[in-house]
Amino acid sequence: MTGAIARFDNVGLRYGTDREVLCDVSFSLFAGQFYFLTGASGAGKSSLLRMLYLAQRPSRGVISLFGTDAVSLPRDRLPGFRRRIGVVYQDYRLVPHLSAFDNVALPLRMAGMDERDVARPVADMLAWVGLADRMAARPASLSGGEQQRVAIARAVIGRPELLVADEPTGNVDSDMAVKLLRLFEALNRLGTTVVVATHDMNLLQRLPDSLIMRLDKGRMSDPTGALRYPPKRQTPLGAGL
Numbered sequence: 169m170t171g172a173i174a175r176f177d178n179v180g181l182r183y184g185t186d187r188e189v190l191c192d193v194s195f196s197l198f199a200g201q202f203y204f205l206t207g208a209s210g211a212g213k214s215s216l217l218r219m220l221y222l223a224q225r226p227s228r229g230v231i232s233l234f235g236t237d238a239v240s241l242p243r244d245r246l247p248g249f250r251r252r253i254g255v256v257y258q259d260y261r262l263v264p265h266l267s268a269f270d271n272v273a274l275p276l277r278m279a280g281m282d283e284r285d286v287a288r289p290v291a292d293m294l295a296w297v298g299l300a301d302r303m304a305a306r307p308a309s310l311s312g313g314e315q316q317r318v319a320i321a322r323a324v325i326g327r328p329e330l331l332v333a334d335e336p337t338g339n340v341d342s343d344m345a346v347k348l349l350r351l352f353e354a355l356n357r358l359g360t361t362v363v364v365a366t367h368d369m370n371l372l373q374r375l376p377d378s379l380i381m382r383l384d385k386g387r388m389s390d391p392t393g394a395l396r397y398p399p400k401r402q403t404p405l406g407a408g409l
């Protein structure tokens with residue numbers, strides 16, 4: 169499968185009447201690929217990701233997602249699209265009155281999974297991110313790094329078609345960062361297209377097959393053309409399982 173699951177064409181974004189924070193951004197995300205999004209603080213990474221997961225409309229340009237024009241998508245179709253995207257927010261956005269377990273279970277319950285089938289994958293996922301003994305804790309009693317891991321577990325548990333993660337390892341130590349990267353890799357091998365915004369150059373170097381999207385003051389550079397043309401070598405779905 170070589171199709172683009174997301175495409176930005178000459179996208180610009182300005183907040184209010186200020187200058188554009190993103191300018192003429194064009195790229196495609198090809199199914200099954202692993203992308204890192206880099207750039208200095210303020211370059212526009214979070215803004216670009218917000219448009220990708222449909223929390224922000226562009227000021228100009230065309231965005232298509234899963235083959236559909238996302239800019240003019242009627243509001244009532246937004247939830248259906250968002251369910252296909254797992255998001256790790258920079259500020260986690262856990263539901264405060266729910267336990268870690270119930271936060272991670274949310275996407276499965278929203279997808280209508282039988283309650284008997286929910287407990288095992290949620291417990292396994294929380295164990296994988298090192299929180300087996302914190303399942304009953306509410307977000308307020310978890311550290312920043314623990315909340316970040318719950319947020320990641322919630323984003324990946326439903327095996328979304330697209331995973332968008334905004335600085336997902338910003339609050340964990342380097343060993344845990346590598347472990348979480350392995351989780352994203354495993355999801356990617358199952359077919360999920362992954363986009364991770366990060367400042368952490370060590371993470372980038374650990375995945376030599378990943379594609380790099382670099383933002384500089386709101387402009388995307390694409391020196392190799394990898395963000396416009398389907399990659400020659402495609403990661404086969406299910407490889408390495």
Ligand SMILES: Nc1ncnc2c1ncn2[C@@H]1O[C@H](COP(=O)(O)OP(=O)(O)OP(=O)(O)O)[C@@H](O)[C@H]1O
Pocket residue numbers: 183189207208209210211212213214215216
């Ligand atoms: N809601 C907003 N209203 C006004 N300006 C905003 C808003 N969100 C972001 N900006 C501005 O847009 C620019 C890009 O911000 P953005 O958060 O997208 O950058 P970033 O690359 O993710 O930065 P960081 O790495 O520090 O998170 C910045 O100048 C920022 O001040």
